[in-house]
Amino acid sequence: MAMKNKQKHIPLQKTIWCKIRYWQLLHDWTDDELAMYLNCSTRTLQNYDHDARGLTLKMVDTFLCINDLTLDDLLAA
Template sequence: MAMKTKKRIPLQKTIWCKIRYWQLLHDLTDDELAMYLNCSTRTLQNYDHDAKNLTLKTVDTFLCVNELTLEELMTA
């Protein structure tokens, strides 16, 4: 029996969408978010296009700076 392949959203994209949602909730500019992630605004645009280069270090930096857990971010 052939299983249907479901298209799924990669984990990096899911996390990136949650970070962008958090940014929206806290009314932050791209410059402020870039500061939290320790990257450039150009990198944010690259993540918007394709989040495959979003690293655990970047996510961890964001979580530490904002005193969040991954669970809190993902359930926001």
């Protein structure tokens, strides 16, 4: 019999998005700068704050490459 996990699951996209926003805070970037790094609009950033399901691997990969990071680096931040 499988045990039910009582903890709420946080989707991977939301976890990555929170880490990207944290990285932005650490580096004192504006939303315009972050949008440039992700190749999206500032409105898209606001949408991801409410629901990060639209965050694509391409956007994450672009962000990581521009900032010379690995996914492990980002998630460890």
